Amino acid sequence: xxxxxxxxxxxxxxxxxxxxxxxxxxxxxxxxxxxxxxxxxxxxxxxxxxxxxxxxxxxxxxxxxxxxxxxxxxxxxxxxxxxxxxxxxxxxxxxxxxxxx
Amino acid sequence: xxxxxxxxxxxxxxxxxxxxxxxxxxxxxxxxxxxxxxxxxxxxxxxxxxxxxxxxxxxxxxxxxxxxxxxxxxxxxxxxxxxxxxxxxxxxxxxxxxxxxxxxxxxxxxxxxxxxxxxxxxxxxxxxxxxxxxxxxxxxxxxxxxxxxxxxxxxxxxxxxxxxxxx
Numbered sequence: 001x002x003x004x005x006x007x008x009x010x011x012x013x014x015x016x017x018x019x020x021x022x023x024x025x026x027x028x029x030x031x032x033x034x035x036x037x038x039x040x041x042x043x044x045x046x047x048x049x050x051x052x053x054x055x056x057x058x059x060x061x062x063x064x065x066x067x068x069x070x071x072x073x074x075x076x077x078x079x080x081x082x083x084x085x086x087x088x089x090x091x092x093x094x095x096x097x098x099x100x101x
Numbered sequence: 102x103x104x105x106x107x108x109x110x111x112x113x114x115x116x117x118x119x120x121x122x123x124x125x126x127x128x129x130x131x132x133x134x135x136x137x138x139x140x141x142x143x144x145x146x147x148x149x150x151x152x153x154x155x156x157x158x159x160x161x162x163x164x165x166x167x168x169x170x171x172x173x174x175x176x177x178x179x180x181x182x183x184x185x186x187x188x189x190x191x192x193x194x195x196x197x198x199x200x201x202x203x204x205x206x207x208x209x210x211x212x213x214x215x216x217x218x219x220x221x222x223x224x225x226x227x228x229x230x231x232x233x234x235x236x237x238x239x240x241x242x243x244x245x246x247x248x249x250x251x252x253x254x255x256x257x258x259x260x261x262x263x264x265x266x267x268x
Contacts, residue, residue: 014224023231030247068209070217070249
């Protein structure tokens with residue numbers, strides 16, 4: 001384990017799971033411009049709050065991470081390929097494109 | 102060494118006269134007073150003070166102060182090196198906070214921009230834009246801060262505590 005991760009892992013987070021779920025709920029609602037219940041449900045998966053949703057009868061997860069410059073990238077199903085959803089008018093279309101890739 | 106509540110709550114009223122000069126009156130109430138009761142008291146007392154003055158009361162503050170009760174040996178630091186965090190609010194306006202003596206460890210390789218993937222930086226930004234303990238910070242008009250605009254180091258002059266710069 002890199003020492004940065006080791007230091008981080010030994011320091012308690014200021015946020016509870018409820019905080020993390022609240023954060024991701026706000027992030028989803030700001031990104032898509034609609035209530036999270038319209039899309040799915042925010043749940044904790046491996047200590048990370050993600051949006052769980054169904055598309056074409058398949059279950060998916062969507063997580064977000066902040067980049068070095070502050071941009072928010074989204075990651076589908078635990079993958080490492082970033083998706084940019086920043087414009088709420090196009091976020092659903094961009095998510096659909098990522099799902100069908 | 103711990104942050105300790107001050108034994109009093111400070112209520113201030115700032116008045117402005119017709120020349121634009123401003124003056125502040127201060128009243129202390131017991132520190133055990135609840136925040137809600139302190140605000141109720143301040144609102145009521147303001148009416149009594151305003152009745153005694155020709156000037157206009159322009160602001161009222163209720164301050165629940167805390168202080169470090171045993172300041173430790175201060176490590177090498179420079180509060181003029183600020184970490185400036187500029188946020189977007191939901192109403193399209195901006196709001197900023199400057200963190201004094203920003204750690205070099207949280208800067209990017211250019212020694213100017215703040216690395217927003219750093220875990221401590223990220224936690225601070227999450228608290229400011231997504232909330233902490235159920236409260237989301239707002240800008241001066243009371244609108245939620247929603248995202249980061251910029252985060253960078255900037256040198257700004259400050260005053261020396263307890264003595265002049267010549268001191």
